[in-house]
Amino acid sequence: MSSGETVKVGMLGMGTVGGGVAAILQRNGSLLARKTGIKLELQRVLVRDPSRRRAVDLPPQIYTTDPEMVVKDPSIDVVVELMGGIEPARTLISAALKENKFVVTANKDLMARHGQELLQLAYCYGEDIFFEASVGGGIPLIRPLKHCLVANRIERMVGIINGTTNYILTRMSLDDMDFQEALSKAQELGFAEADPSNDLEGRDAAYKLTILAGLAFDCSLNPDDLFTQGISGVTRADIHYARELGYTIKLLAVAEQMPTGLALGVHPALVPLTHPLATVYDEFNAIFIKGDLIGETMFYGRGAGALPTASAVVADIIDAAYSLQSGVKDRPSPGKSNNRKITLLPLSALSSRFYVRLQARDLPGVFGAVATAFGEEEVSLDMIIQKRKTNGMAEIVLVTHDVNEERFYRSLKRVARLPAIEPEPGVFRVLG
Numbered sequence: 001m002s003s004g005e006t007v008k009v010g011m012l013g014m015g016t017v018g019g020g021v022a023a024i025l026q027r028n029g030s031l032l033a034r035k036t037g038i039k040l041e042l043q044r045v046l047v048r049d050p051s052r053r054r055a056v057d058l059p060p061q062i063y064t065t066d067p068e069m070v071v072k073d074p075s076i077d078v079v080v081e082l083m084g085g086i087e088p089a090r091t092l093i094s095a096a097l098k099e100n101k102f103v104v105t106a107n108k109d110l111m112a113r114h115g116q117e118l119l120q121l122a123y124c125y126g127e128d129i130f131f132e133a134s135v136g137g138g139i140p141l142i143r144p145l146k147h148c149l150v151a152n153r154i155e156r157m158v159g160i161i162n163g164t165t166n167y168i169l170t171r172m173s174l175d176d177m178d179f180q181e182a183l184s185k186a187q188e189l190g191f192a193e194a195d196p197s198n199d200l201e202g203r204d205a206a207y208k209l210t211i212l213a214g215l216a217f218d219c220s221l222n223p224d225d226l227f228t229q230g231i232s233g234v235t236r237a238d239i240h241y242a243r244e245l246g247y248t249i250k251l252l253a254v255a256e257q258m259p260t261g262l263a264l265g266v267h268p269a270l271v272p273l274t275h276p277l278a279t280v281y282d283e284f285n286a287i288f289i290k291g292d293l294i295g296e297t298m299f300y301g302r303g304a305g306a307l308p309t310a311s312a313v314v315a316d317i318i319d320a321a322y323s324l325q326s327g328v329k330d331r332p333s334p335g336k337s338n339n340r341k342i343t344l345l346p347l348s349a350l351s352s353r354f355y356v357r358l359q360a361r362d363l364p365g366v367f368g369a370v371a372t373a374f375g376e377e378e379v380s381l382d383m384i385i386q387k388r389k390t391n392g393m394a395e396i397v398l399v400t401h402d403v404n405e406e407r408f409y410r411s412l413k414r415v416a417r418l419p420a421i422e423p424e425p426g427v428f429r430v431l432g
């Protein structure tokens, strides 16, 4: 194709994000053509049920249930995968690359698990895969990491990259909802799926962190190797105590380059109310990236939703069209990067402050015994409060100073052996 020509797009899936892409092409198609010199045309759309009503009305003949009508159609330049899941998305993307088509995808599960293999295949066939929408919805993150920050040695990333859990924690914090109530509200508004386990257990954030950290630290990662803790253990009491101590609770994705390797993981953490991440509310995402040259940068915006995500997909289609025009690919060749071996460190490699909520029988001397048990392992406490409850029970809430994780858990074991202490304390890291 040459400048001013039409780029024909085949879409695999027309649900939330696919509907957003179709809406953008209808609403902003001429604006896009004016700005870029490229006219995008939806040629064919794969769905399971062509009779279903869609967010945007398209001519009925555009729909198909036969994937080959998209991936093998010689007139289609760019295949956009918006089905989700691993299969058949992986097979269809591979088939499209073998048919010499550029691919755009928003599929974080697939890119986290099989991104390297698919990028390698794209390279072999002289094609490319664009995946900006797979992390952070409409927030530009992949492109800045690949281009704008490429001269930097990335030292640290920390952020909120799951909108569902952030919405739930926001409702618990600002509206005093309990976990179930906040989850129902998120489902009612479409911020949480009917089966929200991927979000709640931190897997969605782990997939996204795998993709981001792979680019930022120039290595290949497996999402199963990441420490991942979700938010189902966060109670309304934790939210209250955190606030009393000057914090809020957020699900954080953290990656830090240490001298001996890369520490990364996903976990709920107490965030100081004065930290910018504390005021990232609702379904919004934000991530800090620290480079050795630029220092700290912050990216903020809507991390999901039809139009924000589709905005990133359409930008990727335009990039694919530019690549088609110029014949220049967007990415470094595999082998030169991204296959780099890296030592993955557990999060315990990072010393941290810890928040602990203990249930105790309300007996004289318990408070002092808890403080002594921590002291015996040389874990010093920054704050400690006791709250009387009903039925002769009390809650003891404390925050440690910076401590090595191994030492911290040793001290917690000592505390757990105290006869007045009930099992299963609430424990969260505290963002430094």
Ligand SMILES: NC(=O)c1ccc[n+]([C@@H]2O[C@H](COP(=O)([O-])OP(=O)(O)OC[C@H]3O[C@@H](n4cnc5c(N)ncnc54)[C@H](OP(=O)(O)O)[C@@H]3O)[C@@H](O)[C@H]2O)c1
Binding pocket: 012, 013, 014, 015, 016, 017, 018, 046, 047, 048, 049, 050, 052, 065, 081, 082, 083, 084, 085, 088, 106, 107, 108, 109, 133, 134, 137, 303, 304, 305, 306, 309
């Ligand atoms: N939703 C978001 O806010 C968001 C944000 C960032 C990234 N993403 C990613 O974007 C992708 C799409 O998400 P979505 O929310 O748009 O999903 P969705 O609403 O569930 O839509 C999926 C679409 O794919 C079609 N489809 C699925 N399996 C198919 C199969 N085997 N054969 C034919 N068609 C099939 C469905 O057809 P029918 O309509 O006929 O059922 C539907 O149109 C996912 O990878 C997701 O992780 C989503």
